Amino acid sequence: MSMLSRAQRMGLGRVALVVVxxxxxHAAPRDDRALGxxxxxxxxxxxxxxLTAIWEDPLPDRGTPxxxxxxxxxxxxxxxxxxxxSQLQFVGGPLAANGRYVEVSGSWRGPRPTAGATAGRELQxxxxxxxxxxxxxxxxxxxxxxxxxxxxWITVMCRFADSPTIEPHPLSxxxxxxxxxxxxxxxxxxELSFDQANVAGSGALGWYDLPxxxxxxxDAAAGTADLALLKNxxxxxxxxxxxxxxxxxxxxxxxxxxxxxxxxxxSTLFIDGQTNFYRVTxxxxxxDHVTYTHEMGHGFGLPHSSGPYEAVYDSNxxxxxxxxxxxxxFWGWLAPHTxxxxxxxxGWIPAARIYDAPLxxxxxxxxHRLNDLGAGGDYLMARVPLADGTYYTVEARRxxxxxxxxxxxAVIMHHVTxxxxxxxxxxxxxxxxxxxxxxxxxxxxxxxxxxxxxIDSQTAEGFVVTITVIDPGHIVLVPTxxxxxxQQGVNPADQSFAISNTGAGDLQWTASEGxxxxxxxxxSATTPSGxxxxxxxSVVSQDLAPGNYSADVxxxxxxxxxxxxxxxxxxxTAAPVITLIAEPLDIEAVVGVxxxxxxxxxxxxxxxxxxxxxxxxxxxxxxxxxxxxLAAGASETDTISISVAGLEVxxxxxxxxxxxxxxxxxxxxxxxxxxxxxxxxVLDPTTLEFVFREGDDxxxxxxxxxxxxxxxxxxxxxxxxxxxxxxxxxxxxxxGSDESVTVSVDGSVLAVGTHTxxxxxxxxxxDSPHTIGVELVVEARPTLAAEDVAxxxxxxxTVLSADELExxxxxxxxxxxxxxxxxxxxxxxxxxMSRVRPVGGxxxxx
Amino acid sequence: MRTATMNRLxxxxxxxxxxxxxxxxxxxxxxxxxxDDSTGPPRQMPEPGQLRxxxxxxxxxxxxxxxxxxxGITSPVASGGASLYxxxxxxxxxxxxVGASLSGEILHFxxxxxRQVASYQVSVQQAAGNDNQPVAAGGISAEVAAAP
Numbered sequence: 001m002s003m004l005s006r007a008q009r010m011g012l013g014r015v016a017l018v019v020v021x022x023x024x025x026h027a028a029p030r031d032d033r034a035l036g037x038x039x040x041x042x043x044x045x046x047x048x049x050x051l052t053a054i055w056e057d058p059l060p061d062r063g064t065p066x067x068x069x070x071x072x073x074x075x076x077x078x079x080x081x082x083x084x085x086s087q088l089q090f091v092g093g094p095l096a097a098n099g100r101y102v103e104v105s106g107s108w109r110g111p112r113p114t115a116g117a118t119a120g121r122e123l124q125x126x127x128x129x130x131x132x133x134x135x136x137x138x139x140x141x142x143x144x145x146x147x148x149x150x151x152x153w154i155t156v157m158c159r160f161a162d163s164p165t166i167e168p169h170p171l172s173x174x175x176x177x178x179x180x181x182x183x184x185x186x187x188x189x190x191e192l193s194f195d196q197a198n199v200a201g202s203g204a205l206g207w208y209d210l211p212x213x214x215x216x217x218x219d220a221a222a223g224t225a226d227l228a229l230l231k232n233x234x235x236x237x238x239x240x241x242x243x244x245x246x247x248x249x250x251x252x253x254x255x256x257x258x259x260x261x262x263x264x265x266x267s268t269l270f271i272d273g274q275t276n277f278y279r280v281t282x283x284x285x286x287x288d289h290v291t292y293t294h295e296m297g298h299g300f301g302l303p304h305s306s307g308p309y310e311a312v313y314d315s316n317x318x319x320x321x322x323x324x325x326x327x328x329x330f331w332g333w334l335a336p337h338t339x340x341x342x343x344x345x346x347g348w349i350p351a352a353r354i355y356d357a358p359l360x361x362x363x364x365x366x367x368h369r370l371n372d373l374g375a376g377g378d379y380l381m382a383r384v385p386l387a388d389g390t391y392y393t394v395e396a397r398r399x400x401x402x403x404x405x406x407x408x409x410a411v412i413m414h415h416v417t418x419x420x421x422x423x424x425x426x427x428x429x430x431x432x433x434x435x436x437x438x439x440x441x442x443x444x445x446x447x448x449x450x451x452x453x454x455i456d457s458q459t460a461e462g463f464v465v466t467i468t469v470i471d472p473g474h475i476v477l478v479p480t481x482x483x484x485x486x487q488q489g490v491n492p493a494d495q496s497f498a499i500s501n502t503g504a505g506d507l508q509w510t511a512s513e514g515x516x517x518x519x520x521x522x523x524s525a526t527t528p529s530g531x532x533x534x535x536x537x538s539v540v541s542q543d544l545a546p547g548n549y550s551a552d553v554x555x556x557x558x559x560x561x562x563x564x565x566x567x568x569x570x571x572x573t574a575a576p577v578i579t580l581i582a583e584p585l586d587i588e589a590v591v592g593v594x595x596x597x598x599x600x601x602x603x604x605x606x607x608x609x610x611x612x613x614x615x616x617x618x619x620x621x622x623x624x625x626x627x628x629x630l631a632a633g634a635s636e637t638d639t640i641s642i643s644v645a646g647l648e649v650x651x652x653x654x655x656x657x658x659x660x661x662x663x664x665x666x667x668x669x670x671x672x673x674x675x676x677x678x679x680x681x682v683l684d685p686t687t688l689e690f691v692f693r694e695g696d697d698x699x700x701x702x703x704x705x706x707x708x709x710x711x712x713x714x715x716x717x718x719x720x721x722x723x724x725x726x727x728x729x730x731x732x733x734x735x736g737s738d739e740s741v742t743v744s745v746d747g748s749v750l751a752v753g754t755h756t757x758x759x760x761x762x763x764x765x766x767d768s769p770h771t772i773g774v775e776l777v778v779e780a781r782p783t784l785a786a787e788d789v790a791x792x793x794x795x796x797x798t799v800l801s802a803d804e805l806e807x808x809x810x811x812x813x814x815x816x817x818x819x820x821x822x823x824x825x826x827x828x829x830x831x832x833m834s835r836v837r838p839v840g841g842x843x844x845x846x
Numbered sequence: 847m848r849t850a851t852m853n854r855l856x857x858x859x860x861x862x863x864x865x866x867x868x869x870x871x872x873x874x875x876x877x878x879x880x881x882d883d884s885t886g887p888p889r890q891m892p893e894p895g896q897l898r899x900x901x902x903x904x905x906x907x908x909x910x911x912x913x914x915x916x917x918g919i920t921s922p923v924a925s926g927g928a929s930l931y932x933x934x935x936x937x938x939x940x941x942x943x944v945g946a947s948l949s950g951e952i953l954h955f956x957x958x959x960x961r962q963v964a965s966y967q968v969s970v971q972q973a974a975g976n977d978n979q980p981v982a983a984g985g986i987s988a989e990v991a992a993a994p
Contacts, residue, residue, distance in 0.1 A: 790931035793911065794940040813979045821974030824909040824944050828978075833929060833944065 046105050047123060048131050049073045050277055051091065053098040054227070054265030055298040057291075065304065065312045067094060070227075071104055071123065072268040074134070074275040078228035082109065083125040090129055095301065099266055099277045103131040137275065146347025147197045147300050153178065153185070153249035153279070154242055157206025158234035162213035166255045168285040174204035174253060183289055183334055183402070185296060191401050192337055193348045194373045199296075202247075207255065208237040214256055223259035227267070230254065230282055235271050244271050249279035249299050251292065258284045262291055264298030288332025290323045302342050305420040307431025315422045316407050316432045317397065318342070325432075326405035336403050339412075340370055340381035340395040341420045355382040359560075360471035360505060367396035367411065368462045371403050382467055386449045387562050390417045394453055396462035410437030411455050411463045413444060447508060450558040473507025473529065475555055475564040476500040484539045484570045487663040488606050489577030491542050497566050499525075499555055500532040509557035511535055517544060518551050518568060539570055542664065546574040546607050574607030576632075576662035585656070585671035588712045589644045590678050590764065597642070600669070602628070602658055603635035610660050614638055618654035620647065620673060647675045649710075676711025678766040679735065686770075688759075690745050691777045693807075697747045703772055705731070705761055706738035715763035717741060723749055724757050724774060745776060752780040782807050786832055793823050895960035896993040898925070899953040899968055904986040907948045908976040912988060914939040914955070916966030922955040940971075947976060954993055966990045 052072040057065050069088070071079040081104065091097035106125040155174050159166065178199070180186040186199045210217070210233050217233065218225045234252045235244065244250065250269070263282040268275060279299030283291060297320050305321045307314045315321035319335040320342060326334040343349050353373070355365050368378035382394040393414045397406050413436075414420040423444065426435035438444060440463070444453040450470035457464045478498045486492040501507035510524040519538040527533045537553060549570040556563040581601035589595040604610035613627040624639040640656065652673040659666040684704045692698035707713035713733040717726055727742035743759070755776040762769040782804045789808070791797040800808070805818045811829055812822025827833045899912065919939045924930035928945030930953065943952050957966070968988045973981040 786931070790942055791933065793942055794931070794933045796933040796935070796940065813974070815980060819974065819980055820909045820911050820942060820944075820972040821978040821980050823942060824974055825978040827929065827944055833946075 044105075044107050045123070046103060047071055047073075047079060048101065048103050049077075049079070050099050050268050051097045051102045051104075051128070052078065052266055052268070053095055054263050054267070054280075055295075055304070057262050057264065057294065057298075058260045067303070069094070070267070071102070072266075072277070074137075074268055074270055076228060076232045076268065076270050078231075078267060080122045081106075081125050082122050083128060087125055087128055090127070095303070097130065098301070101131040101133045101137070102128050104128050147193070148347060149196075150198055150200045151248045151279075151300075152201030152203075152246065153199050153251060153296065153299075154202065154244070154247040155204035155206075155251040155253055156234050156238045156242065157204060157208065157253045157255070158210050158237060159207045159255040160210050160212070160214035160217070162215075163256055164209055166285075167207055168255060168287075171204060171206055174206070177289065177292060177331070178202040178204050183328075183331055185292055188289075188293055188335065188402060189296075191371070192343065193346070196348055197346070199249075204251075204253075205238060205241055206253070208234065210234065210237060218256075218258055220257075220259065223261070225258040225261070225282070227263060227282055230258070231267060231269065231280060235269055239271055244269060244278070245274050245276060247278070249281075249296065251281045251283055251296070253283045253287065254285060256285050258282060262287055262295055264295030266299065289328070290319065290333040290335040293319050293335040294323070297338065297342075300346060302338065302345065303419045305339055305342070305414065305422065307424055307429075307436075308415070308421045308427075309424075309429055309431070314431050315436075317412055317422060317436070318420075321422075322432075325407065334402065334405075336406055337370055337397075337401070339393070339414060339420055341393050341414055341416050343370070344381065349380050353377070353380040355379045355467070357382060357384045357467045357469045359385070359469055362466070362468040364456060364464060364466040366459060366462060366464050367394065369396045369398040369400060369403075371398065371400040374461055376461075378462060382465070384451055384453070384467060384469060386415075386446075386451070387472065387558055387560075390415060392416070392423065392446075392451070392453075393420065394465060394467065398462070407432050408434070408437035408439075409458075410439055411453075411465060412436050412438065413453065448510070448556075448558065450505065450508065470558065471505025471529075472503050473501040473505055473509070473527065473557060473559045474503035475507065475509065475557065475559045475561055476502050477555060477564050477566050480565070481567045481569065482537055484541070484568070485573070486539070486541050486570070487573050487575035488544070488546050489542055489575060489662060489664040492539050492570075494536050494538045496534045496536045497553075498532045499527055499535055501527040501529055501559075503559060504529055505558070507557050507559055509533075509555050509559070511553055511555050513551060513553050513568075515549075515551040517541055517549065517570065518553065520553065537566075537568060539568070541570060541572055544570075544572050546572050548572075576604055576608050576610035576630075576660060577606035578610060578612060578658060578660050578662045578665055578667050579603040579605045579635075580658050580667045580669060581635075582656075582669055585640070585669060587642055587671065587673045588714065588764065589642065589647075589673060589675050590711060590766075591647070591649055591675055592644065594644055595642050598640045599637050600640060600656070600658075601635055601637050602630065604630035604632055604662075606662060607632050610662055612658055612660035612662075614656065614658045616640075616654050616656050616671070618652065618671075620644065620652065621654055621656065621671060642673060644673070644675055647673075649675055649677060651675070674711065676735075678709050679707045679711050679713035679733070679764060680709030680767055681713065681715060681761055681763055681765045681770045682706040682708050682738075683761055683770045683772055685772070687773045687775070688743060689775045689777070690747075691779065692745075692747055693779050693781055693810075694750075694752050695748060695781070698745050698776075700742050700744045702727075702740050702742045703759075704738045704740055705733065707733040707735055707765075709765060710735050713763050713765055715761055715765075717759060717761045719743075719757055719759045719774075721755075721757035721774075723747075723755075723776075724759070726759070743774070747776075747778065750776060750778050752778050754778075784808075784826070786827070786830075789823060789826060793818070793820060892959040893961055894956070894958050896954045897957055897960060897963055897966060897990050898951045898993045900950055900989050900991060901948055901952050902950075902987050902989075904949075904973060904981060906976045907973055907981060907986060908946070908978065909942065909944040909972075909974045910948060910952070910970055910983075910986065910988075911972040912939075912941045912943065912953070912968055913971055914941070914966060914968045914990070916957065916962075916990075918958040919966075920956045922953055924953055925951045928952060960992045963990060963992050 049071040052070040054068050069081045069083050088094050105127045106123045109122045109124050190198045217229045262284050267280045268277050281295035302320050304312050305318045306312045313322040316325045318339045323335050328334050366378040368374040384392040398409045413423040422431045422436050424431045424435040438455045440455045440457050442455050452468045454466045482495045484492045507527045511520050517540050521536050525533050551568050553566040554563045610630045614623050620643050622641050654671045656669040657666050688701045690698045716730045723746045725744040757774040759772040760769050788799045792800045808818050808822045812825035915938050922932050928943050932941035968990050970983040970986050970988050973983050973986050975981050
């Protein structure tokens with residue numbers, strides 16, 4: 001009521017002046033856009049205004065939620081910023097400067113429509129720093145400060161000019177939503193804040209008609225909206241009825257979708273003769289209870305929480321995440337409470353009701369459900385520190401009040417880094433299943449940080465939990481530098497360093513390295529307080545080029561000084577490096593017959609000259625060269641001859657040794673010589689005959705290769721005609737074994753007639769080679785007239801020979817007699833199916 | 847003006863005379879035809895036309911051999927794009943009809959009097975499926991009917 005009386009005091013004439021002023025401010029950028037693409041022109045500029053953080057919340061599956069930053073001008077302009085988190089660190093981080101005056105340097109980019117941003121232009125930020133606030137500027141809503149007392153919001157409902165009859169809900173719905181009875185947002189925020197904060201005095205007014213159609217504000221195709229035009233336009237048409245400085249927050253509610261998003265955050269608004277920074281939301285037609293409370297939460301400075309995965313709206317435990325478990329037919333999705341991390345962020349959890357688990361502690365506490373303060377003074381949340389400076393929160397949730405439809409009654413935990421991530425131990429991608437709820441008898445364990453949280457029992461109002469944080473260790477590494485010196489081509493001896501624990505608790509450490517040439521045989525252990533553990537470091541340098549190398553071994557653990565580093569230095573000096581390249585020396589030989597020679601290649605992979613020698617420890621192996629000198633990178637081939645003179649049937653072994661003045665000398669190669677009696681080749685059959693019609697591919701035939709001699713038969717097979725293909729062309733057969741070889745013919749290339757070919761099978765047999773004669777008979781296809789074939793089929797004339805009838809049956813259904821199926825198949829083969837041919841006396845018109 | 851009226855009247859008179867003559871001639875023809883009917887039952891004139899063979903009962907039939915008996919069969923033609931090979935001798939039509947898929951009307955032919963359709967008989971001698979495999983002829987029904 002007070003706002004209406006205020007509107008009456010202000011009158012309408014002043015409103016008109018404000019509207020003119022607002023849209024004059026927007027004339028320039030929109031005109032720029034009309035000039036055409038200016039994105040290519042990087043225009044350096046310095047701009048000042050309030051840094052504004054706005055959370056962009058899409059419909060499910062319609063985009064990625066994200067935190068965007070704008071420069072909010074006193075004239076109502078909202079300039080989208082392309083700014084990195086590291087740049088924002090100069091003003092305290094992504095949220096610290098929200099609402100404060102900053103000076104931004106950068107270059108204009110645009111026009112470029114981007115999701116959730118004004119479509120006019122973007123400022124590519126090169127630097128950002130705090131700026132002096134203009135005289136008389138209102139103070140920004142403090143970030144990270146408690147939200148206590150009354151924070152009235154006004155919901156302003158605006159219709160686009162081209163949809164003046166569309167209203168998602170009547171005014172009464174929004175007025176009740178802003179009210180103090182369940183589930184009005186005043187009632188809601190009172191319950192969440194334990195009645196320490198409220199939005200009493202809030203209200204809703206509308207529907208007001210915007211002067212422009214939706215397309216003026218929303219680029220539906222790109223899913224974008226111009227937030228500045230929306231807020232300034234909607235505020236202007238409602239200003240006659242609303243004195244905005246009476247409110248800290250404004251919900252701009254629109255009657256259609258705003259692209260794919262709703263937004264929550266803050267913005268400057270110049271209206272009612274004042275320039276103020278308001279908590280602001282931009283709400284699409286689909287906004288319901290959870291949308292309002294979620295976006296107002298952003299307005300209060302709350303970030304998102306989520307499961308530990310890629311998604312943001314996946315946790316039904318927090319209004320600032322998904323919250324889709326409690327559906328009401330009138331209000332839509334009803335929001336649950338927010339999490340303890342967020343409640344504490346807004347100052348609602350008294351310090352005495354927070355248990356901060358100290359290092360080296362083991363304590364059993366009672367957690368009261370997070371829905372209310374309770375009368376007993378039990379803790380509302382616990383914080384458990386991690387070695388990296390982040391922490392876990394532990395809280396109890398029960399089916400009470402706005403938490404009536406949570407996924408479970410249980411203890412839940414969040415890992416708080418830059419925001420809160422629900423702990424989901426099954427890591428299955430679903431934070432709303434039975435993973436995150438911790439029930440009596442279950443224990444959460446984080447061994448790397450020495451943390452356990454055990455749920456002991458459930459009480460009438462919460463849960464009893466035991467939280468243990470073992471004392472940290474203190475890592476002392478001795479020495480902190482390891483130096484390796486080695487010649488090229490070899491590995492140096494291992495070295496070690498001591499991991500001592502001078503802390504109060506056991507040290508659970510892990511060691512890691514990031515270089516391929518470093519290896520740690522042991523990478524984790526527990527070292528008790530006052531104890532020491534040796535860690536071995538191996539260097540694999542044999543393939544490294546000469547030079548100096550350096551890497552770190554990092555030792556981490558539950559220590560107050562984690563991580564610690566040992567530096568490993570490696571000096572590889574140039575030297576010859578022998579590389580021996582050879583096939584395995586598994587040699588088959590027949591009594592009295594020397595097998596073929598074998599070749600080995602000696603290569604110098606080092607950086608200096610190599611002098612090498614090759615020798616064997618058996619008399620049946622000799623080398624053609626036996627020694628040589630190789631420049632760096634050079635190679636040469638030596639030949640090993642095998643002599644079986646005087647050797648009986650048996651298996652002999654020997655070793656080839658290649659030595660030299662290289663650090664990796666000597667290299668050895670084992671050799672095996674199997675001396676046997678002669679193998680013998682047997683082929684079955686020794687002739688193959690293919691008979692087929694021209695153009696056909698005949699069925700495959702096969703033959704057997706057998707060894708009916710002694711020892712190993714190493715055979716090869718080849719055909720002297722290209723139209724013959726063998727399934728195998730070589731193989732090994734032990735005595736008494738055989739192998740089948742399939743012979744295929746490509747009949748399409750052969751003319752009618754008889755063709756011959758020969759398959760030759762050779763091998764280390766005394767009767768090698770053997771041959772198989774192949775004969776191919778390609779029969780001509782009978783030349784038949786359709787009239788004759790049809791007459792024979794119809795019994796009009798018996799004109800076909802037995803051979804022709806057999807042919808027709810073969811290409812047909814092959815059932816032993818000529819019938820209409822064979823006739824049809826023959827017509828198909830002769831491509832006569834579609835033609836009508838006369839048979840007998842008279843002509844038949846097609 | 848008067849001349850035109852006279853011509854129009856004259857023209858009407860000429861047409862009247864011609865109509866009277868045509869009416870007299872037609873009456874004479876009717877009397878002539880009716881003279882033979884006065885001594886026995888009426889005798890219908892033959893109606894030359896086409897009969898058709900329809901096939902049913904088989905699925906995926908690709909070819910059939912038919913025998914059609916009846917007097918005066920001429921000009922057999924396959925229906926539906928099928929191919930026809932036939933022999934007409936001794937008052938019997940033997941036809942092989944081959945197509946992609948035969949069903950419904952597969953063949954029609956000309957007869958001297960379509961009112962004698964009941965005197966024409968058809969039987970399936972052989973049949974094969976689309977895969978050219980034999981199909982039992984007993985499972986396929988063929989009928990003769992007057993062409994629509």
